[in-house]
Amino acid sequence: MNSILGFFVDVFSQPAILVALIALIGLIVQKKSAADITSGTIKTILGFLVLSAGAGVVTNSLEPFGKMFQEAFGVQGVVPNNEAIISIALKDYGTTAALIMMFGMLVNILIARFTNLKYIFLTGHHTFYMAAFLAILLTVGNITGTMTVVMGSIILGLIMAVLPALGQSTMKKITGSDQVAIGHFGTVSYWAAGEIGKLFSGKSKSTEDIKFPKGLSFLRESTISISLTMIVLYIIAALFAGPKFVHSELSDGTNFIVFSVIQGVTFAAGVFIILTGVRLILAEIVPAFKGISEKLVPNTKPALDCPIVFPYAQNAVLIGFFVSFITGVIGMLIMFLVGGVVILPGVVPHFFLGATAGVFGNARGGIKGAIAGAALNGILVTFLPLLLLPFMGDLGAASTTFSDTDFLAVGIVVGYIAKFLGLAGVIAAVIVIGVLGVLLQKRSNKAVGEEK
Amino acid sequence: MKILVVCGHGLGSSFMVEMNAQEALKNLQAPADIEVEHSDIMTASADMADLFICGRDLEENAQRLGEVVILDNILDKEELQKKLEEKLKGMNIL
Numbered sequence: 001m002n003s004i005l006g007f008f009v010d011v012f013s014q015p016a017i018l019v020a021l022i023a024l025i026g027l028i029v030q031k032k033s034a035a036d037i038t039s040g041t042i043k044t045i046l047g048f049l050v051l052s053a054g055a056g057v058v059t060n061s062l063e064p065f066g067k068m069f070q071e072a073f074g075v076q077g078v079v080p081n082n083e084a085i086i087s088i089a090l091k092d093y094g095t096t097a098a099l100i101m102m103f104g105m106l107v108n109i110l111i112a113r114f115t116n117l118k119y120i121f122l123t124g125h126h127t128f129y130m131a132a133f134l135a136i137l138l139t140v141g142n143i144t145g146t147m148t149v150v151m152g153s154i155i156l157g158l159i160m161a162v163l164p165a166l167g168q169s170t171m172k173k174i175t176g177s178d179q180v181a182i183g184h185f186g187t188v189s190y191w192a193a194g195e196i197g198k199l200f201s202g203k204s205k206s207t208e209d210i211k212f213p214k215g216l217s218f219l220r221e222s223t224i225s226i227s228l229t230m231i232v233l234y235i236i237a238a239l240f241a242g243p244k245f246v247h248s249e250l251s252d253g254t255n256f257i258v259f260s261v262i263q264g265v266t267f268a269a270g271v272f273i274i275l276t277g278v279r280l281i282l283a284e285i286v287p288a289f290k291g292i293s294e295k296l297v298p299n300t301k302p303a304l305d306c307p308i309v310f311p312y313a314q315n316a317v318l319i320g321f322f323v324s325f326i327t328g329v330i331g332m333l334i335m336f337l338v339g340g341v342v343i344l345p346g347v348v349p350h351f352f353l354g355a356t357a358g359v360f361g362n363a364r365g366g367i368k369g370a371i372a373g374a375a376l377n378g379i380l381v382t383f384l385p386l387l388l389l390p391f392m393g394d395l396g397a398a399s400t401t402f403s404d405t406d407f408l409a410v411g412i413v414v415g416y417i418a419k420f421l422g423l424a425g426v427i428a429a430v431i432v433i434g435v436l437g438v439l440l441q442k443r444s445n446k447a448v449g450e451e452k
Numbered sequence: 453m454k455i456l457v458v459c460g461h462g463l464g465s466s467f468m469v470e471m472n473a474q475e476a477l478k479n480l481q482a483p484a485d486i487e488v489e490h491s492d493i494m495t496a497s498a499d500m501a502d503l504f505i506c507g508r509d510l511e512e513n514a515q516r517l518g519e520v521v522i523l524d525n526i527l528d529k530e531e532l533q534k535k536l537e538e539k540l541k542g543m544n545i546l
Contacts, residue, residue, distance in 0.1 A: 176525075208509075221494040221513065222460045275461055275492065282467060311465035314509070 016048035019124045023284040029295045040284040047280025054273030061266040062347055064250045065237055069344055072240035080346040080385055080403035082129050089395060093135040100152035101131035107157020109297060116441045118300040121160035121183045130185060131156055133407055140393040141418025154430055162437035163187040163406060164303035169444055170194035173363040174312050183303025185406035186353040189380055193357035193373025200365030207315040207362045207370050223272050231264030306356040313359045320358020320374040325350040327378025343385050349403035353377050384408035391415035454487045456501035462492025465526050469505060476533040482546060
């Protein structure tokens, strides 16, 4: 019995296999040929492994960057990084996390089938992180045993359906259609960026109207612009940390400018690899999803990873990253002056969440909206982790924490409710959020109906 | 014959346009052996396809690729179908 359970845990704790299973089901439902089913399923696993390899390259190139920052400002700070905290958490919470993930996805499908929250969350790695995070949160909140899995799955399935709904009204503006939703646990940032962007509605030009001089059109090629950005950031960090520190501790004597250039471009190379992997996965998942949604759950929308919005406003992506990161640096300096825990700016969350917040802000309020939205994201990812620290249990001492806004928001809400109101409070919160989600979606559907 | 749709990242919009292009080709009753794929502008090279599709924002970058269809609105299916029809007729494929 245990070995069977172990097999399923292995299957569901390997995101590559899990996502491939979804592709497999989709391809079977579409009645594809055996050849198409085999190649589609293998390509999905391949894509996931390519993606993980790219993530490894990015993480490796970020490591010296963090060390430079730490040296420059002389603080033992907390680095917000999902991958780092998850790898530590899985030792104790792995099985619970895998079970929560499996049943959470089932709950997501059931919600999409039976309510008006018709979103299927397809960003597998975020689902897995959230499952592990809920396992930690509920355990620290004294909700243990089978109840952890039951409550964790219900909460996970619910947020997988409610959060994409929260972002959908701005997503419609960005993509110009109602076909895809945002499925990335930074939705609180994106929604907030859209709301703050509304303040500038009609008062500011779109970021995409910025005419880059002709000689700068090469910046449209994302890998080039990411390389340049990262080289500049590395050189600044290296100058603050001092070339001596870089030479003796990080680069093995290689000149700090050469080292910064190599690390900056390595980061871009990692992103390039990740994008190749994502391309392989999406090529099977999206058509497969069509199969699943058309046959099993009618009229659902796929909720997809945040880079899906990048092509719609590429200037907003760069502006968003810059503004969010600078806000994070300023926030760090403030915490440093006040004393206590210092949250270091994580380049990855500032890049992905900042860029996406920039796109959402731009869709509502042009350039000013993009700047305000990205700055708001910078503030959220810098200061919210402070409120989360009490709920990390023994992991609180690990000097790393979750980085993306939805983890922070869910953590703070569920954490405080579990601490002060116990299991009954958590159940009540789940019901309230579920009902609110359904009602808000009803209103937004009605608004769409009237527009037509 | 192969068509390659390109965008900055080669992920979102090029994939969406690829699916729209397949639909458009079906509507135009184009030969069934026309392949459509998507990629990013940086890796795209002239030998990768016979025809390229991209948005107005990449017009400059795409000049080196040869035969290119430039879209004013990448989500507009009608524009895509009209421009594809003209281009394919010009290339004696339709």
